[in-house]
Amino acid sequence: MDLSYIINELGEEREQYFNAMAPPIMQTSNFVFRKVDALSKAFEDEMSGFLYSRGLNPTVEILRKKLAALDGAEDCLVLNSGAAAIFAAVVANVKAGDHILSVKKPYTWAERLFSVLLPRFGVETSYVEGGDATDYAAAIRPNTRLIYLETPNSWNFAIQDLKAIAELARSRGILTVVDNSYCTPIYQQPIALGIDLSIQSATKYIGGHSDTVAGVISGSGALIRKIFDNEYLTVGSGIQPFNAWLLLRGLRTLPMRLEQVTQTTHQVLQYLKKHPKVEACLFPLDPEFPDYERARKQMQGGCGLLTIVYKTDSREEIIRFCEALQHIYMAVSWGGHESLIIPRCAGVSPAHFRAEKKEHRMLRLYVGQESADYLIADLEQAFLAAAGG
Ligand SMILES: *Cc1c(COP(=O)(O)O)cnc(C)c1O
Helix, strand or coil, X not given: CCHHHXXXXXXXXXXXXXXXXXXXXXXXXXXXXXXHXXXXXXXXXXXXXXXXXXXXXXXXXXXXXXXXXXXXXXXXXXXXXXXXXXXXXXXXXXXXXXXXXXXXXXXXXXXXXXXXXXXXXXXEEEEECCCCHHHHHCCCCCCEEEEEEECCCCCCCCCCCHHHHHHHHHHCCCEEEEECCCCHHHHCCCCCCCCCEEEEECCCCCCCCCCCCCEEEEECHHHHHHHHHHHHHHHCCECCHHHXXXXXXXXXXXXXXXHHHHHHHHHHHXXXXXXXXXXXXXXXXXXXXXXXXXXXXXXXXXXXXXXXXECCCCHHHHHHHHHHCCCCEECCCCCCCCCEEEEHHHHCCHHHCCCCCHHHHEEEEECCCCCHHHHHHHHHXXXXXXXXX
16 A cells, blocks of 8 residues: 555545544544444444444544554554553463563563563563574474564664564464564564564654654454454553544654654764764664664664764763753653653663673664754764763
8 A cells, every 4th residue: 555645545534524634533432322223233342333432433543544554454453552552462362371482671661561460470471582583493382372572672773583483483373473663664564574463652753743652553353353352442551532643643744754864863873983982883774783684684764763882981971971962852762853862871870880881881862853963963062071071
């Protein structure tokens, strides 16, 4: 399906709402019935029509159609956070006694789900280092039910071979789930590579304006229905109409925002790679990135997030650098209009800081919609200020 068609037309039935160009925010909790038969049908199958907005809502329906098409999937669900999407996709597909095989160091709240919440219900998780199908094959157990991937990972950009791991899993009857937040379906199409469920945090690039939190799960109609009938309705974690409307608005400019960030990321990366205070840069589409070939094989693009290793033996210098930045904000998240930075040492107490550990000197930078010159000037003055302290 044509990207322009998906973004501008798919799912929009303008004649239903006065031919308005922008879709309405259908801010209603419930829907009226005139016939008992129709009500019975809705009770039987909440996916068959509008009953109550914890299930389906017309504004959310427009978004679902577009996001599923972007993912090349039969269907999708939009939830009120990326974390809720991870929770629903995983919990829907495991039961007591099952084993999950996860990529090492998945997103924080996925790891919390695996290490704290699921063990209470008899589901065990082990972690795989490496991105080859053989690394996963070696770790599969008789009770492995689900393989959880995140590629690229949002800190070190570790890449897993989606096609090969999907094939392996399918041959063993194991379900695959991938967190595709870094790439979005514009730059990586996990479903086409054979992955069962593709998740993304829509808070990041889909929303794109740092004003709403949301998540998406895409997959086959059957897998999506299973999640809808149980986790989605039971937990009540669906997106609200206004937030869905914000995502629809964000989607209109998604391709051009990614294109812009791609260009700027490249320029900022070239600047950082030459800077004497930068020991190393990690970016999956940099030819010097260890897993570059694999990244290039399965990603059509990638942008925004990159990690630098600061050349210093002083935690204070890193802190001075971050605090000297004038236009690049220190904040979590990414994917919005504004550039951001997070120093790894914020999570390491001064007593535990070890300069010989590269990780402790890492800073994750997100390149936003500002111009490259503007960002480079800010980085340059902050490097100088940090050194002078
Ligand atoms: C932000 C993020 C999430 C979680 O999404 P929320 O919308 O914040 O709940 C999951 N995975 C990755 C890679 C993320 O960056």
